[in-house]
Each structure stands twice: as C-alpha cells, then as structure tokens.
Amino acid sequence: MSEITLRNITKSYGSHLALPSLDLDIPNGSFVTLLGPSGCGKTTTLRVIAGLEQATTGEVVLGGKTVYSSRSGVFVPPERRGLGFIFQSYALWPNMKVDRNIILALSEAKQPAHVIEERLAEALAKVQLTGLADRYPSELSGGQQQRVAVARLIAARNSILLMDEPLSNLDAKLRTEMRTELKRLHRELEATTVYVTHDQVEALTMSDIIVVMKDGIIQQQGSPYEIYHNPANLFVAEFIGDPRINLLDGTLATVGGERVVRFEDTAIPAPMGLQSLDGPVTFAIRPENIAIVERQGPSSLPAEVDIVQPTGSQTIISLSVKGRRVTALIPRFETSLPKKSIWIEFPLDQLTFFDKGSGTRLPLAQPVGASHAA
Numbered sequence: 001m002s003e004i005t006l007r008n009i010t011k012s013y014g015s016h017l018a019l020p021s022l023d024l025d026i027p028n029g030s031f032v033t034l035l036g037p038s039g040c041g042k043t044t045t046l047r048v049i050a051g052l053e054q055a056t057t058g059e060v061v062l063g064g065k066t067v068y069s070s071r072s073g074v075f076v077p078p079e080r081r082g083l084g085f086i087f088q089s090y091a092l093w094p095n096m097k098v099d100r101n102i103i104l105a106l107s108e109a110k111q112p113a114h115v116i117e118e119r120l121a122e123a124l125a126k127v128q129l130t131g132l133a134d135r136y137p138s139e140l141s142g143g144q145q146q147r148v149a150v151a152r153l154i155a156a157r158n159s160i161l162l163m164d165e166p167l168s169n170l171d172a173k174l175r176t177e178m179r180t181e182l183k184r185l186h187r188e189l190e191a192t193t194v195y196v197t198h199d200q201v202e203a204l205t206m207s208d209i210i211v212v213m214k215d216g217i218i219q220q221q222g223s224p225y226e227i228y229h230n231p232a233n234l235f236v237a238e239f240i241g242d243p244r245i246n247l248l249d250g251t252l253a254t255v256g257g258e259r260v261v262r263f264e265d266t267a268i269p270a271p272m273g274l275q276s277l278d279g280p281v282t283f284a285i286r287p288e289n290i291a292i293v294e295r296q297g298p299s300s301l302p303a304e305v306d307i308v309q310p311t312g313s314q315t316i317i318s319l320s321v322k323g324r325r326v327t328a329l330i331p332r333f334e335t336s337l338p339k340k341s342i343w344i345e346f347p348l349d350q351l352t353f354f355d356k357g358s359g360t361r362l363p364l365a366q367p368v369g370a371s372h373a374a
C-alpha cells in the first residue's frame, strides 16, 4: 500500500518551473531516496510532501488522507500532517537542554508524564546519549547534536519521516556511522522514510527504492540494484557509480549474419536480441567489470596503463585503450602495473547499450522461454 502519493504535482517559482509534473507512489514502510544533482527539485519535492511549500497544482495524499489538492482547495499545514523531520541543520532549540529538545512535541501534544518519561529514556538509550540529557546543544559535538535530532524522531513515533541531506555537515567517519544509525532507525520504527541526498553512496547503502531526478523530472525509480545495474538512460548510468561508468562510442553492425559492435578497429560480439537497428550506439561498462588479462585473446583489446591509484581494498587504474580513456577497478591493493603488454576484455554480459541520440537504454529481447520460466 502507498503511504505517500504525489499526483501530477507542479511547482513554479515565478517563471521557473522547478517541478514540471511529478507522479510518485511511496510504499508503506519503505526507505525511499530522492537522488540527483543540485537544483533538480529534490528539496522542493520533500517540502511539498511536508507542506512547507505549497505545490502550484496537483494532489498530495498521506496515509490515505488528502493533505493538498489544488482542485478542491485542500491544504493541511505541516504541523497537522503527522510527520517527523530531520534537515541539514538539526534545528535543535539552543536554549533548551537535550531532554527538552527531545520531548517538546510530546509535551505540546499533552502526552501523560509517564509516557513522555518512558519515550525519552528509550530514545536516549537508542542513540547512546544516556547521561547527556542535561546538556545544551552547544555543549555537544556535531554528531551528538545529530543524534539528538534522531532521538526526537524516535520519541515522536511518526509514521512518516522526512530527511533532507541530514549527514552533509558531518565528517566522513561520522557520516558512515550515522548511515548505519539512520538505517537502524528506519528498521526499528518501520516508518515510511523519504530521504534527500545528492550522495549516491548514501542512496545505494540505505534505500529500498531510489528515485533519480534531473530538472524536476524522474529519470528512473527502482531498487539500488536496478539503478546500478540497469540504468534507464545515460544520465542515470553516469550519475551512479564511483569511479564513473565507462561510456564508449561504437557502431552496431551485422557481419556474416552475426551482430557485432565495432569499437575503433575491433569487432566485439553484440549481445543476442539487442533491440536496435545497425548504426551508432553508446555502450557502457562499469570499471569493476573490465577484465585485465596478461595474454592477448580473441576478443581482447591492447591497453596502456596510465595512472594506478590504490584506495586500500581496491585499485583504480586509468588506461588508454585505442586512444580512449578507460577506467578499470581491481579488488586488490596494487601500486604499479606494467605500462604495456596489458590487454582488457569487455565481458559481453556486462555491457549496456544506449541509443546515441536519446540516451535511452536499448532493451534486450526476452530470451526464448523466459515468459514460461516466470
């Protein structure tokens, strides 16, 4: 069941159309991330869900209740939408101690004192801040302040949580720790969570569903696996993955009844059932899927090693292949490789093909018998 539904949402700021027409269904209990470059409309979408921003047209339904409808003139204000928020600045009250910050909403909602006390103790314990309830936010580190904001969400027990770049002010180590904590928070509260970020690692590590946006338009919506392995278009392919996916220009051709991709002077076999006419295509391969081999084989390409960058458990290798820059990633620590006498292979099942004009992924025909297997 859908907990959050956006129907035909448009949002203009003066003459600027930030959201041309957005439709989105967010399933009950899921962790959904809005991902995209700066200015693509992620925050606007979140603020429209929250009611902090009124859409120009469309409809917002939360838990089966219409909270905004341009047609029937409904607008429920944010405080009556039953949502929990964490935004970039943690929005703690500086003049209130940690415990007050956590329970403020509960006391305003006139919850009985014993309920407030229980929830406060539980929330402090969950974020490991027991013992710090008596401090002011200014007496805490950035990470601890962030955890107070998380504790406030735990105490409030809202069924919908909205988070806008909540980790962007933290250092790298703390970000990794907080990712784990937010994921755990989601699992424990079972709250429908909408998370905004431009950080693909956060999106891949935490989400059930990633919604990739560009210019206010959803480019693709799917599981992290689908987004990473089956990008819908070149924008999604390039936006996800570090180091970036390799994009290469080739030409689809039929030679002696066999379909091949011509890449410079080499013909690589094309996957069976590729739905495209002969002609120019862009093909893509992730760095970790490039095979580096020491001996020339029937479908190998000669490569020159340019730069070798070990990152710890992996090594990024910049190569020149037929005059094109290609990045490979190998799962071990390597400080140098022989400059020449290296060959690479593009495993056929790891190649993705895109229409050169539209940038849309070219589908593969369903293998014979696939529909029976389903």
Ligand SMILES: Nc1ncnc2c1ncn2[C@@H]1O[C@H](COP(=O)(O)OP(=O)(O)OP(=O)(O)O)[C@@H](O)[C@H]1O
Pocket: 013, 016, 018, 036, 037, 038, 039, 040, 041, 042, 043, 044, 045, 198
């Ligand atoms: N209050 C506003 N007035 C005018 N234009 C705005 C306003 N808020 C956002 N915009 C514009 O709307 C578009 C979408 O902005 P939004 O903040 O939703 O993007 P975003 O994807 O969240 O970006 P970022 O990652 O930088 O926060 C941008 O072009 C932005 O300049």
